[in-house]
Amino acid sequence: MSTRAGFVALIGEPNAGKSTLLNRMVGAKVSIVTHKVQTTRARIRGVAIEGDAQLVFVDTPGLFKPRRRLDRAMVAAAWGGAADADVVVLLIEANRGITDGVKAILENLGEVTRGRKVALAINKIDRVQSPALLALTKDMNDRFPFEETFMISAEKGHGVASLRAWLAGQLPDGPWLYPEDQIADLPLRMIAAEITREKLTLRLHQELPYQLTVETENWEERPDGSARIDQLIYVMRDGHKGIVLGHKGETIKQVGAAARAELEEFLGRRVHLFLQIKVRPNWLEEAERYSEMGLDFKDGN
Numbered sequence: 001m002s003t004r005a006g007f008v009a010l011i012g013e014p015n016a017g018k019s020t021l022l023n024r025m026v027g028a029k030v031s032i033v034t035h036k037v038q039t040t041r042a043r044i045r046g047v048a049i050e051g052d053a054q055l056v057f058v059d060t061p062g063l064f065k066p067r068r069r070l071d072r073a074m075v076a077a078a079w080g081g082a083a084d085a086d087v088v089v090l091l092i093e094a095n096r097g098i099t100d101g102v103k104a105i106l107e108n109l110g111e112v113t114r115g116r117k118v119a120l121a122i123n124k125i126d127r128v129q130s131p132a133l134l135a136l137t138k139d140m141n142d143r144f145p146f147e148e149t150f151m152i153s154a155e156k157g158h159g160v161a162s163l164r165a166w167l168a169g170q171l172p173d174g175p176w177l178y179p180e181d182q183i184a185d186l187p188l189r190m191i192a193a194e195i196t197r198e199k200l201t202l203r204l205h206q207e208l209p210y211q212l213t214v215e216t217e218n219w220e221e222r223p224d225g226s227a228r229i230d231q232l233i234y235v236m237r238d239g240h241k242g243i244v245l246g247h248k249g250e251t252i253k254q255v256g257a258a259a260r261a262e263l264e265e266f267l268g269r270r271v272h273l274f275l276q277i278k279v280r281p282n283w284l285e286e287a288e289r290y291s292e293m294g295l296d297f298k299d300g301n
């Protein structure tokens, strides 16, 4: 039997629904999702199978105008994902249309993808009426030579099967890149750190989610089959530590409980999760924090 395999990069503005789409394609939660922008910080791979094709989806950080070193490293990782892929899917939000951010992406897209196929996925169609979608499709295709346009709802699943089938047909012939039963290739300790960061991002407000990072410090398998996981939450100020702790430690307790529940579901066994907060004013300028996140520190220069 002849097989196909290749990389499909999902790119777009922050919040476009890239991680939601990756998870739906894979059929499991591999990449964290929140209602806030800039949730994903590094490239996350998820693997899906369609007939004789193995599709390696690459979720990327949102593309935006970077200010900080971390932002620059994230945006560089996203464009790097597009540059390395066999096929690129640009996601835009149906309800937001052609924003300045989308225009800025289109300016770079041709050069980065050079000759490789780019599809447009208009996401969140559950939020708009169809006449608006036709106009948006035409306008986008007047601006860039997309191979194909798909109207999807990553959240509800509409249109996702036909996008996946089309993508499978675009991949080159070749052996599969991962074992048949593998769905992600992020180390478990990183997945665990991401789950905690998701719960923090959902509970904290304003700038705080953007000024913290989570690392798994220790992972211990226990004789009874459970795992003890120790994580560090890096924040920049004493005041931030107080907010993450919350009144009488309520906030961190809730975050820990939510993260533990999801980890137990993911791992299929009991987890003892210990969270510690560390004030580190300069963590955004520390190379080790970037490698822990799966980013290249030098990309932030």
Ligand SMILES: Nc1nc2c(ncn2[C@@H]2O[C@H](COP(=O)(O)OP(=O)(O)OP(=O)(O)O)[C@@H](O)[C@H]2O)c(=O)[nH]1
Pocket: 012, 013, 014, 015, 016, 017, 018, 019, 020, 021, 032, 033, 034, 035, 036, 037, 038, 039, 040, 041, 060, 061, 062, 063, 123, 124, 125, 126, 127, 152, 153, 154, 155, 156
């Ligand atoms: N209504 C609706 N909401 C969606 C859809 N897809 C994603 N969302 C929501 O949009 C928000 C952002 O989704 P994400 O998947 O985190 O978006 P992202 O593009 O990965 O965002 P970044 O990682 O910040 O770049 C979440 O609240 C999702 O639930 C959709 O098809 N319809």
Ligand SMILES: [Mg+2]
Pocket: 018, 019, 020, 031, 032, 033, 039, 040, 059, 060, 061, 062
């Ligand atoms: Mg994301």
